[in-house]
Amino acid sequence: MSTSAELKKSDNLFIHPWDDIVKIGGHERTLLDRGEGVYVYDSEGNRLLDAPAGMWCVNIGHGREEMAQAVYDQIMALTYVSPWSMTTGPAAEFAAQIAEQSPGDLNHVFFTTGGSTAVDSALRFVQFYNNIRGLPNKKHIIAQKKGYHGSTYLCGSVSGKARDKSHLDFETRWVHHIESPHPLHRPAGQSDAEFLDACVANLENMIDQVGPENCAVFVAEPIQASGGVIVPPDGYHKRCLEVCRRHDMLYLSDEVVTAFGRLGHCFASQDVFGITPDIITTAKGLTSGYIPMGAFLVSDRLIQEVKERGGDSAVFSNGFTYSGHPVAAAAGIKNLEIIQREKLFEQARETGPYLQQQMQSLRDISIVSDVRGMGLMACVECELEQGSDDLEMDLEIGKRIDRHCQAMGLIVRPIINMCVMSPPLTITRSQIDEMVAILRKGIIAAMQEVSDQRAGNESLAQRHSSPAA
Template sequence: MDNTNAKQWDNDHFLHPWEGMDTLGKNNRTLVEGASGIHVVSDEGNKLIDGPGGMWCTQIGYGREEMAEAMADQARQLAYFSPFSNTNSTAARFAREIVKRAPGDLNQVFFTTGGSTAVDTALRFVQFRNNLLGLPEKKIIISRQKAYHGSTYLAASVSGKERDRLWLDKANELTHFLPDVNPLYRAQNQSIQDFLNEKVADLENAIQTLGPDKVAAFIAEPILASGGVIVPPEGYHKRCLEVCRRNDVLYISDEVVTAFGRLGHWFASKEVFGIEPDIITCAKGLTSGYSPMGAAIISDRLIEDVAGQDATFSNGYTYSGHPVSAAAGLKSMEIIEQESLLEHVQLMTPIFQNRLRELSEISLVTDTRGMGLMGCVQCSETGDAQDDLKRDYQLGAMIDAECQKRGLILRPIVNMCVFSPPLIINEAEIHRMFDILKAGLLAVLKAN
């Protein structure tokens, strides 16, 4: 295929997510034209380790023929059905396989097109339930600074990344944000335990100030992924769930990133953090990125509150339960089990996290953090954890460029390099990935 004009067409016609208007039409993005295993291949033939795993999603790796065959077989038999008036055995089977692995009584799956629509669905269901329960004022959603829950209207409204909230309207009357839970920014000489107590008190105080009769739900990523792989203090989620239960506030666990193996379990809520939420949202690893799909998984307790009532949950998508996506999800799940990838992640985690922590020895690095096969390397030219924004963007771009020269794609979020490689990554590949990152960091340090 002739790609001679592709970069120009990209600049002329492809409006990308998070497109900067200052560079609109003037970008020089890498053309990714092929992939296999943990690597992507550029149009120039360069083989690059995919550090961020696409967008936190390529669990089983690229180029799986069995995935292509499963999707093609389904497309040949049935490429689409209307979920508004019919059903399909592949989608029904996929829903069943998901709930078999979900915690507690989360037994109802609402299929969506991705993570944003999964969060929107969860929030709309909370509103719907409270309306039917005669609680029309109980609508406020509590979220957190640095949280990211999506870019559809409600999902964006509960997202707390300040820079993403500058230019677009949000449903501000429906949201309240708690302070940053990143232990890096705790007060000087404050212990982790005291910081934990403070963060839990933030939630309790917010509910009491706003009024338990006004607060509908608390939404939380187990690990704040796009916020910079922020890991709250141990015990945070369990204690927050207890606060929610005492105040009749629902708990939504946004596992769009952490579900389907990223932390070595199907779902992280119970197995890693010891909680059974009311709703779990998921996407990304649901199909290993081979086809778009998301889901909101709702507990029986909530469903029982609305079942039998003369009302319609008027929320849905043309592609809810899409059969080709469902076939991809079933096959991905099968591969994860056949190849023991959950156990593999648990074995690789100490190696990954040790190499991550070793980078803190480089003066350019202000913090390293992570869990499972998720990690973040936060950098600063001055050693200040919160540096000048423009310089931070430039620093992230320089590190990315140096690493791409050496065979590694990063996802620089301003001055933070985040990692979530395919779950199939082995020990030698982990070392290779971090060796390249280290070389890239040292090259930038030397240049400055």
């Protein structure tokens, strides 16, 4: 058995997502050993409240024995078969269960290995669909700035987070981004209704610019998650869906984060935002992160159209060795069983508003520039200088808050200067209190530290500039 110190050293051979390659060899990441409920424990035995639920994924909480048993049972029964030519009970059963939970006629399920492959596969399905319809030019994808849709070449291109666009290449011929419908960016004096109109006009204008005959799909998260929990104005998704319908465009709702309970429902598109999109992508909460899996759901309408127009055969040549993996599907079935038995969607509908209310109490801290969210997704944004867009400064404050909170028992995992809370659905009110109390102390400690350091630098500068005595 390697010691913690040896493991931390070996970890420098593991290139992590979004790793700073220049700094490889010098990274020191917290080594986590185990988890239980909403808590995880590091290699020194410290207990940490897992506010991001891993990465918006451990919806049923950590360390569920019955989940381990379900996974074990499936491995012992049958580990794997090729999904090309065979199927398994868990994959077929899980597809039927998802279809039962999904809105409208989104009854067909394409299983993938995670969220990126779900979005990528869904976008390839859109291209396939239009090719079958004899509309090969209808390929352009309209997405949103600040959106995140994953890390394959196509998903990375469709993602619209400006700060992720350095040093890599992207598909630009077919991908267009409109402004994020971020209420913080509403110009002064504009009413809610005018702001909504302006956000929808951004989509219409982009369609006009690209040409409706070329536009295939609009891609949007119900709430932009990694973009910083951006809740669009009321009615935004409905209006955008109407625009899509008018221009024969599909609507892809990326529910990789929002599905499976984060907003108190299995899928948020219909139950929270009142739309039935053409395609929904999901991952993360689908198995609560116990085993990697993703999926896209597609409407009967689209499948029927392909059947009618596909002639003798229309092969969708897209898929993965692990599509519908029986062990992942068994985890998915158990996950849904636990959620339903423990009424976790209902619990999230009750604790979500409480989380939002408690988070709002942080507004009195001077560096807090915004607090926003919905359900069990919340974000507190901090700025050392209000209105500044200085990346270094934003990274600095985020890192300091993270360090202080972790020392006090809370994982924050800030997205730059945005502390995003998306705890397991099992979180209780008293655990929410604990989370928000530590967050408050962590933000204040980070703010104090920066101010002390600045004061120190100033007096040092004064000493250097004053003539020698």
